[in-house]
Amino acid sequence: MAEVAVSLVLNSAIQACRAAWQAYNAGTWNRKMAAMLCDEWRRLESRLTQLASDNIDAATQAQPLGALTKLAGETAEFVAKYTSRSRAQRMRCVLRDGARMRDLAERLAVLQQRLQLSLHIDATSALRLRERLAEYDVADLEAEAKAMQELVDELHARASGARGSATASAGGARVDEQIDAAALDTLLDEMLGVLHAARSDETRAAAARQQTFAHEIAPSHVSRAEPLYRAGVAGELYAGTYQGVTRVALKYVYGGSEAAADEMRRDVAFQRAMGGPNVLQVYGAMTRDPSRLCLVLELAPDGSLLDAMRARSHDPLPAAELARCARDVVAGVEHLHARQVHHGDLKSANVLRCAGGVWKLCDFGLARAWCTTRATRSTGGGAAGTLPWMAPELLDRARDRMAMRDKVDCYALGCVFYELLAWRTPWEGKSDAIVFDAVRAGERPRLPVDRRPAAALRPLINEMAQLWAHEPLDRPPVDLALVARVQCVVEAAEAADAAAAAVAAAGGGDDGGAQGARAQQPAPPPLDAPPPVAQRRPPTAVQLNVMSWPQLVAAVRAGAAPADGAGSGGEDWVAAMAERAEEAAAAIVAVCRRTMADVASCERAANAGALEAVVAAMRSHAADTGVQEVACAALKIVCNGGDAAGLLRKQRAAVADALEAVVAAMRAHAADTGVQKAACWALANVCASTDAAGLAREQRAAEAGALEAVVAAMRAHASDTGVQEVACSALAKLCSGGDAAGLAREQRAAEAGALKAVVAAMRAHAADARVQERACAALANICEGDDAAGLARKQRAAEAGAFEAVVAAMRAHPAATGVQERACSALANICSGGDAAGLAREQRAAEAGALDAVVAAMRAHAADTGVQKAACWALANVCASTDAAGLAREQRAAEAGALEAVVAAMRAHAADTGVQKAACWALGNIYEGDDAAGLARKQRAAEVGALEAMVNAMRAHAADTGV
Secondary structure, eight states, X not given: OHHHHHHHHHHHHHHHHHHHHHHHHHOOSSHHHHHHHHHHHHHHHHHHHXXXXXXXXXXXXXXXXHHHHHHHHHHHHHHHHHHTXXXXXXXXXXXHHHHHHHHHHHHHHHHHHHHHHHHOXXXXXXXXXXXXXXXXXXXXXXXXXXXXXXXXXXXXHHTTTOSSEEOOEETTEEOOSOEEHXXXXXXXXXXXXXXHHHHHHHHHHHHHHHHHOTXXXXXXXXXXXXXXXXXXXXXXXXXXXXXXXXXXXXXXXXXXXXXXXXXXXXXXXXXXXXXXTTBOOEEEEEOSSTTEEEEEEEXXXXXXXXXXXXXXXXXXXXXXXXXXXXXXXXHHXXXXXXXXXXXXXXXXXXXXXXXXXXXXXXXXXXXEETTOOOOOBSSSTTOBSOGGGOOGGGGOTTSXXXXXXXXXXXXXXXXXXXXXXXXXXXXXXXXXXXXXXXXXXXXXXXXXXXXXXOGGGTHHHHHHHHHTOSSGGGSOOOXXXXXXXXXXXXXXXXXXXXXXXXXXXXXXXSOHHHHHHHHTSOOOOOTTOOOOGGGOOOOOHHHHHHOOHHHHHHXXXXXXXXXXXXXXXXXXXXXHHHHHHHHHHHHHHHHHHHHTSXXXXXXXXXXXXXXXXXXXHHHHTTTOHHHHHHHHHHHHHHTOOOSHHHHHHHHHHHHTTHHHHHHHHHHHTTTOHHHHHHHHHHHHHHTOOOSHHHHHXXXXXXXXXXXXXXXXXXXXXXXXXXXXXXXHHHHHHHTOOOSHHHHHHHHHHHHXXXXXXXXXXXXXXXXXXXXXXXXXXXXXXXXXXXXXXXXXXXXXXXXXXXXXXXXXXXXXXXXXXXXXXXXXXXXXHHHOOOSHHHHHHHHHHHHTTHHHHHHHHHHHTTTOHHHHHHHHHHHXXXXXXXXXXXXXXXXXXXXXXXXXXXXXXXXXXXXXXXXXXXXXXHHHHHTOOOSHHXXXXXXXXXXXXXXXXXXXXXXXXXXXXXX
């Protein structure tokens, strides 16, 4: 019965759509808008007919189909009523009817977006229709005003100048009613006024759009040169220059409209916001003339990966270049996914080789934030992408295509890996029908047997197999861990290519006799090995400053190399190693000086192998204080940065065993302040991230003994402000993470004495805001967790005097936002826990003045979201009990102005879910209690607007369970 009912609904929708488009097609009025709407209804009728023939499972489709039927009926009724009127009647209602037509079109566009989710009907044409309707408003008004002017002139002529009744005929159509020419005169004046206002609004809107577009490029700043042979179908593509210097690509689109110009402005702003090292740069656009729009893009002189495959079909790129391409593509996709954006059409044609040999992603016509519903299809049915690279779920109408769209990019990335390994496109030579059925059945293209990938590239085969798994949840994320794994492939491929080149340079292609002769000769040293001692002179400081990065890294490695010509441990050997240590230290100082200039220098240093060279120097000169200090400083500088490239450098340092080397340096040079300070900075920077790779680095550092080494440094150098600051920062970084391993690290830190050391640092350096901020962050992180061990850590912190130290910091540095936020977080974490010890901690915090300090922080930093959120949690936790002491704390908070401060925070940060959630908890705890004082607190909360604030929070964050 359900199937019959759904079939009736579907057939009713089809008939209603057919009636709507037939009504529009028969109209003789407003032809441009009517033609567009006719096309939309015709297309919908065709699509629904196809769905009926496919026997869709429409158990959940009745509601949208019913809405579509209702809208089609309203549309047909409106068109019938409109066309039954005389021309004069239509003239009188032109403005109202135009608004009605646009309303129907708008509702049609919205409904099609609903249908896209349920029936996979492409909604992009509806979105374009909405833009085109806005574009036609003024043109239609002009046409109607012109027709009305003709009718009025005819009436006046027929009436021979009389102001009375007349019978008029216009355009060959007889008007069979009496028409008041004077009334039409008045109506014409009104229409001309509306037309004038519409023209003015359109002019002002266009001017405002152009003025607010920050990336508009003046035509005089661009010069066009030769056309590019890779011109796209959407316009012409030229090479040119921007501002007379920068080589760019110019993509022209002719015959556009103001709506198209607006779309281009939005796309340019979006793509510039998504800019990254492996994303094609967009310089701006020329949009002032909609008939000649132009995008100004970064030039890719070497073309795309697809171009390379076609030009060198039998001669693939070297293994190292293929590996670098894979790494750059992964880094580009990771960059987008980290910003909640999916590409949507990842393939070899959209991977360009730019200046410097960097591969970058392009074609963001499909890239959108994950929360949007816009999609563009290449194979029908509303799916986004290009068929050979499309994930199976995009080809299956029964699956939810809108969910996990980042996994669609994962699948396409696996296909790009296939192209790099097989040197041809997926399913090359197969028809679309074969590809469609094969992908849905779980088949994947096979690597050709006559073209085996290089040995160094074979790890990509396993990555490819995981990325194009059939089920989306089985595909690994494109994250920094994948970037690091592909980087290892790059290094292996580069080493293999370098070895092959060395063999070729030595005459590896000679006959067998020559090979035998060479086999008797000693093997040549590695390419980066230093020359013998007798032939080598250490470079001077001037020479180090002018070296290229590969040369400078080679100098570091030379200083790290074992001394020659003397037995290990002898006097000559010790002297030689001392000279090597000075050489290594000088080279590392040059690395530090160069990398402090900018982030790009850090990236160049890492790419040249500086991290590995520095760690090698630390191992070779473990007893040399100077080498250890400057080496830790170099690790700190190179591993700074939270972007994708910075996180990759941190991971690369960890892979090179930098964490173990730093901890060894701290143990070997425990008495040296400089080493301890630089080492703590290095630990903090290498471990500074909360993704999976960052947590793994924190665990690796803890297993190497970093927590114990940091606490030992704090004790040994208690009077040194710098050591205390960076040591607290290192503890905060090492103890982040709420998983089991993170809680174990927090417990290990507490057992090493970190809590007492941190509180002691706060007391000894009470005047230093940076020490206080980082110490509060360390307390907050170490005291996370509500299990038995976590509660014990909170109690240990309280017994060490943490409450008093934290409140003292808040009072001493009231203007320091960082201190106030971290202090509130520390109070919130230490006070959590509902056992007897937890209630005693809450009381101790209140007696230390925490409530007054927190409210003061909220007032002083009302605009800072972080402070408000942490402060609300602190209030909620300090006031979390209903015994007599708890009610007294709640009363004390209310008297300090907590209710007013919390409501003010909710109003000032209405869009922040975290603030609203914490504030609601705080309000609930503070006005708890049914005694007279509790009822007074409730009344006070109501008077300051708490009820309205909570209702607004519920409305604004309806989807958030916590709020």
